[in-house]
Amino acid sequence: MRDLNTVHLNGLRAVEAAGRLGSLAAAADELGVTPGAVSQQIAKAEAQLGRVLFERTPRGLLPTDFGERFLARISNAFHELAEAVASARRRDESVLTISVAPVFAARWLVYRLNRFAERHPDIRLRIDATTKLVNLDTSDVDVGIRVGTGEWPGVKSEPLLQQEVFPVCSPAMAEGLRKPADILKLPAVIDGHSMFSWEVWLREVGLSGAEVNVRHTFNEASLVLDAAISGQGVMLAWQTLAGFAIAQGSLVVPFGIRVPTGFGHYFVSAPSRRESKAAKAFKRWVRDEVEEGMRLLDIKAPRVRFDAATMG
Incomplete structure (x- = not known):
């Protein structure tokens, strides 16, 4: 563990995000900083490690041979850290956090919440109404409902309604x-x-x-x-x-x-996260309500x- 003290964690986060997302801009958006700041953090990390992790090319950053091996290991490490933080946020499994678009929450979900409470009085819902595609690996969201083609990177999607x-x-x-x-x-x-x-x-x-x-x-x-x-x-x-x-x-x-339209409603969740009984119950209830609504x-x-x- 002593070797870890020689490299700043912010630099490792910048390296991992840039390697996983493929660009400085995308890494900067995820980390909430500027692309220039990400670039500086990567340069500092390389200097502290004494190894070059990326080649600077007109197409952007390309991992070196060593960089690819290094990225694979730190990506796994950050994934484990993210899971640990998320598990701390999910201390109470009787509270289920649902991420949906505001229009879906206002025009479909809110009218039906009493029926969910009647069926599952032991589960409390926390509704996160947002159009932002939250990072399901690192957030406390248990189940999301998104509209699209069902092809989102880093999530497990299940079709709900065409x-x-x-x-x-x-x-x-x-x-x-x-x-x-x-x-x-x-x-x-x-x-x-x-x-x-x-x-x-x-x-x-x-x-x-x-x-x-x-x-x-x-x-x-x-x-x-x-x-x-x-x-x-x-x-x-x-x-x-x-x-x-x-x-x-x-x-x-x-x-x-x-x-x-070619789009559909999909349940989305983190592929690495264990699905709780509450999440399964919510999804079954939503499917029943969708079926009744279509009838x-x-x-x-x-x-x-x-x-x-x-x-x-």
Whole structure:
């Protein structure tokens, strides 16, 4: 252990982060410092070790032969340290920390929490509503729910629900809709940060390239939903966002044409972490609630296939 005193820990952290993430910029973002500071810490670590760990090239840092061997060992060491810190934070397994996007928390999860408490009165949930992709290895998050393709580095992902999109609007606004092309006559409210556009749905109904009549653009899907509920425009929504409002009758689905976006909802967790009984119970409950939500959506807005002859 004495040899460890000859090298600063911050330098080793900078070396490990740069080697694992592949760039000074990414390492700086994770460590909360500047790329220049990371570069200086690496240089100090190399001087203290008396060995060159990286080659400086136009493409960035490339580990030397020794650097590759060294990185493999310190990466394992930092992983063990991260696990030790995380385990200290998880002293009480009756508290389950869940990471979800704010819109999922507000429009899907919060409406159902009473049912979870009734089924599992011994488990307390702590909801971390954020769009930031937290480091599951080093954080106290037990289970996350993310939307994407399911391919995130350093996490274990399990599919929950394939995302489908469909227009929704207030009941009054839907009265004049007879065919998909009528959507283009209505004002639309838009999520400016959405991962998809109206073209996904318009293409499916034979209206590829058409432009919707944008009334307002928001930077948050939950605000777009509120605007649609208040009758300000038609919205392109998805199951977990609009399901509750549809079940309550404040929104309707004028056409039962639902189109996959290529994305989905996934459970995510740290691959090296033991899954607790509470985490397993939460995931089972979420799956049951998703299944029930889809059943209600199918009742309120039966799924149909687009037929140009009858709906075009």
